[in-house]
Amino acid sequence: MSEPELIVERRGALGLLTLNRPRALNALTHGMVLEIRAALDAWAGDDAVRTVAIRGAGDRAFCAGGDIVGLHRDATSGDGRAAAVFWRDEYRLNAAIARYPKPIVALMHGIVLGGGVGLSAHASHRVVTDSTRIGMPETGIGFIPDVGGTWLLSRAPGELGTHLALTAGSVGAGDALALGLADAFLEAERLEALVSALESERADSAIARLSGPAPSAPLLAEQPWIDAAYVGDDPLAVLARLDAAPEPAAHEAAASIRAKSPTSVGVTLAALRAARGMPDLEHALAAEFRLALRALLSPDFAEGVRAQVIDKDRAPHWSPPTLQSLDPAAAHAAAAPLTPAERERFAVDEWTAA
Template sequence: MTGDQRERPEVLLATTGRLGRITLNRPRALNALNHAMVRAVDAALRGWADDPAVTTVLISGAGDRGLCAGGDIRAIHRDASTSDGTATAAFWRDEYRLNARIARFPKPYVALMDGIVMGGGVGVSAHGDLRVVTERSRVAMPETGIGFVPDVGGTWLLARAPGELGTHLALTGAEMTAGDALLCGFADHHVPAAALPALAADLAERPAAEAVARHASPAPPAPLAAARDWIDACYAADTVEEILARLTAAGIPATEAAARTLLGRSPTALKVTLAAVRRARRLATLEEALEQEYRTSRACLTSHDLVEGIRAQVVDKDRAPRWRPATLAEVTDAEVARHLPGDDPDDLGLTAPERRPDKRS
């Protein structure tokens, strides 16, 4: 690798016509977010919010594999396993505040959710105003597979998906197609991948909604729509144990596959995730969900499963995590409650007087 390649900025910023462009630029890492990238995106949005020359903001990912595969979990693993997790907590704090800024940004914020969009990639896209998926989109919140819990406002989005679709997606980490993302409220429009360059060019000259409408087309059918009956029936249960029992008893290939997936996930992460999504249904704002997620994420930093999950899936890649506790029965209510404390202050500083109405409400 040459020096020029090593020094290439990880976030590219540009203005073209009336458009402010943000490009996540770590294609070899699937544009995974690190702290410096979060700060760069946040600074750009703060500057463009008051710039009359910029009327629309567009975010996309470099390369042809996706917008963003999530946070840099290798860095999180290093910090959590060799230090006290302070750096990761600081990263999450700024990341979640960025997610809130995107949701309240005063100008149209357009996200090209092409290819892989997972975890932190959802956070920088699915809280925007015009969220565009393509036939290549693969959208997911796969955190339970690494002993973690959906964050970046994911619990807010999952809690508002139709029926129990959000519960299914949260616990299994299943990928959504373009149609699924539209059905579940993670996206607004489908545009063929081949039309994205033309869409970006139009955004520089036209109002955002008009530009997107010029290129939008019907999405392929949503596979999750056909699965609503068994998903709603099985995931309406009050506990992960009962959800597993219902999936097993249903006795069809799809439910058996879902049950096998859950049995491979962190038992603690499953129970905390179910509690977090159910609590998020009762919250009034995205900011409240982000505050809850920040407390949950910091609790995960002190747990065994987050470090072990990243080790197994990303570092050693043996795909054989040794969860502790190893079974759902061993995960106590007290341990779940430790991840969801109820009386913490507003650690993110997203206080009620600063909140504006949700632009999609």
Template sequence: MTDDAEVLVGRSGRLGILTLNRPRAINALTHGMVRAVTDALNHWRGDDSVLTIAIVGAGERGLCAGGDVVSLYRDATEGDGSAAAEFWRDEYRMNALIARYSKPIVAIQDGLVLGGGIGISAHASHRVVTERSRIGFPEVTIGFVPDVGASWLLSRAPGQVGSRLGLTAESIGAADAIYVGFSDHFVPSDQISALLMALETEDPDSAIAALAQHPGEAPLAAQTPAIDQAFGLDTVGEILAALREAGADDLADGIQAKSPLALAVTRESLRRARDFGDLEEALVNEFRVSTHALAAPDFAEGVRAQLVDKDRNPQWTPASLADVTADAVARFFAEPAAGDLTIPDFAPSKETA
């Protein structure tokens, strides 16, 4: 494999190493990268000499800044949506494969880890953050809805913290990532090389334990009671009113700048996910939401405003939460015309392996 490949597949001792290799794009995931990661994981499942997998990002900026949104934008504006749907089918299957992998996967969540970057890391058996980590789901900022298992993760965060993160699109640091459930262990960034070297000969639990440190107190933990009061309300409109009444105008303003329709669908997606039995059920539901979101006007408009024209002035449709109807939200959860996502029956999950 050449050094300019989008995913570098390496091997050292008992460790298989997957390096996301688009550093100029902060390793944003293309369809080819998803396929390469899936192929490598499927190959290593049958290789008894590979006992642990590590997922890392090339460059200094982060593990992965999400999916290749501009390619999805092109399909939304110039294509028929089929390319985006196939990307999501393969990406969500990869997320499920990582979650149910029969060998330990150590994801190094250093630097920026956004959207699809959480999908490729937060479902792993061992998730390591550093002091440089900034982790979040920014989707509502571009008129989209958190996916890649976000509804499963966010709906199982303490209290209503997951609702806050999904609706505000905030990024969080190491201590909060562990508190919320995106991550497991804190290792200083200058010790990551030592960790990877240790994984060549040691099992992940002992290798990580030798280098892990306390991440400090999680700021969100102290705020959880107040978060629950506002974000536990039924609708986004009620949440905004409660935040303003509590004097949290900055937080309310941040939410109100997002796509009204994406906010309402995100709220409903998290509500439904609380009743799901496993990650796969959440991914099937998210595939429905994603395919419908691509066809709605806000996704293309949000990407245009944030990443194409960069005027930061999206014109949402509808323009206000008051104009978002229950029927409009419900349509996002209908089975797509091309059919639902199907997920293969992978090897036993990490909980039972």
């Protein structure tokens, strides 16, 4: 008998969800998204459940994102409708986590990427450990930071979120706390003690009792040159400032951005700037849904996943190949309302947090 992809448990006053695909770094399938939402909906009205916790099986990852290979298959040999429904339901889950009426404790140990960020960083109590690595790697696969990533990163201090998004970088526990992606730090060996405590103790008191001081935040220390370089909404100007900066890390950032999908870099920067002015997460998710559907039709998404995940040759051929050849107007237009033809093609309407 195969193992369930999601383990749903009641332990005292705790509702515990364990993502159970450790060999796949607990990557989310559509079925897992639906099961998590069903459990949350059931526990929301259950007075016996005071707190919910979400964790990943194994030591390597909380969640490495969505099922990218399945999305790639739909982009290259399907009609895109399966991907559209997955994103619709995943984003609805992200919104439900953000507005959940009870504490949700996300145990963000190990790798936390893409969809794993959406599953954890909108929770009320976000716990990181010494093994945590959080990132939004989307520009490296021809995609955009979604699952509320534009909302989260646009609200990080200064331009740190912009830097992380455009370079597809990742950060450890200290920087996750500094960027507003996490709330508390625990040594990894205390995670099981926290889960046990949550069976009877309130989330705030259990986390306060078991947490420790925040570790160092090396990216935060780089904020002066990052803020100076990433200001504005022109990706070419950002690259020019990075090239001209005296810091070697700035030159590394420029090289990293040039290796990413030019379309994704341009769309991502425009999306981050738009998200700064949005009133809430749900507006950002609605915009990201449009961006995701259009990215699915872009040749860069299929090529990026091929190069990074399937063939793993790490040599994508982007179209267009450089930021200089990217139409800036196209980047800003990517978040426009869906056209009737797009709604018919994907068999979805505009996203709402139903």
